[in-house]
Amino acid sequence: MEMHQVRYFLAVCDHLNFTRAAEHCHVAQPSLTRAIKLLEEELGGALFHRERANTHLSELGRMVRPHLQELYEKSLTAKKEALDFTRLKKARLRLGVMCTIAPNQLVELVTAVQARHPGVDLEIMDASARDLDVRLKEGLLEVAIFCDPRDEEDERLHRLPLFREQMMIAVPPSHRFAGMNAVRVRDLEGECYVNRVSCEFNGVAGPVWRDLGVNWKTIYRSERDDWVLAMVAAGLGFGFMPEHCINHPGVVSRPLVDPEFWREVSLVTVRGRPHSPAVGALVREAVRAPWRRDAPRAEVASR
Incomplete structure (x- = not known):
């Protein structure tokens, strides 16, 4: 069963006329008729009774119509959500933030994401560096902001340095x-x-x-x-x-x-993992943000 067959079937249901249904679907009538015939063969019986001036649904057609209507509507919803996602009209982004980072250090980044990418639904959760590392690798997070001075360089992770503190x-x-x-x-x-x-x-x-x-x-x-x-x-x-x-x-x-x-705080992702457009938006804003990447060295202690 293909979705265009379902669409043609529903058009005939609405118009009860193969010619008008074909015009509505912007397809030649023979193509629409052939698609309906293939659908009937797959479902095991006639979906319409065709008479000279009276095309109407068969018992089988009446039975499957609500199911095919629901299937078609769900396919349209799925397509719209997919398009919204790829165009960043609506995309959820799970961001993990190390719980020892002060909020004022990230507010500007979050504000920039919301201002320039209003379709990104940013979900922020905080945890320790260790927990974030595990959740990121397990796929429970798409991106995280943290540092862990105990770790040796992990080749599985890509780090974009943000600031030193x-x-x-x-x-x-x-x-x-x-x-x-x-x-x-x-x-x-x-x-x-x-x-x-x-x-x-x-x-x-x-x-x-x-x-x-x-x-x-x-x-x-x-x-x-x-x-x-x-x-x-x-x-x-x-x-x-x-x-x-x-x-x-x-x-x-x-x-x-x-x-x-x-400590050097970085935006961390998993190498080789396909990332959503929302992750790309966050990375672009992180690169653009005016982080204080270097700080002056401390003076020698005096008494």
Whole structure:
């Protein structure tokens, strides 16, 4: 059964005249008649009774008409949705964003996508870098924005670098670190630490600090940056956070140096995987966006 046969059948149902049905379908009458005959052979019986001035549906024709009508309407809907998708009139895009990225760093990108591609239905979900990596590879996400300093280069993934950001030490204004231009890793000796569970440097920064002979005490852990910042503001300990995530009025930040830690956030897709036009739109806007790709190096700590 081919869709043009269904369309010709429905046209004859509406006009009850093969000539007028052929004119309506912009096809020669012999072609329409032949298509109806092939459909009748496939369905196993006559669909119409043809008389001189009275063409009407057979019992078989009446029985299959609603089913073929529904089939035809669904095919039109599928075609329209496909065209809308390819022309970006309506396309859903599942974007994963690392939960440690401050919203103000991505608002301009999201705004640009909506302004220039209003047909893109952007669905944003946040998770840790590890979770995003897994969901992206499993096809649960089409694209993600994250970084993971623990990973070796994965050839399965394509990364488009967006921006670099220095990791900072967050403390209340009354803390001794607040009077420094920068904080050396060795200055952390004996300090209380408020740990961000979702920090992409967990398992990376700690071993480096220990190798330098630095010991600290973790007194609080949370997956939520707002709780971490609240604890820091209350004077319970220092935080180790990306520069633009430190947005609490009771917290100041200083660069961590000797050594420094930076994160490079990228837009990540899977190599070789066919991508929708919506992904292409997001990539174009990401390339166009005025990211702060480089940041000044921290000054040497002073007391």
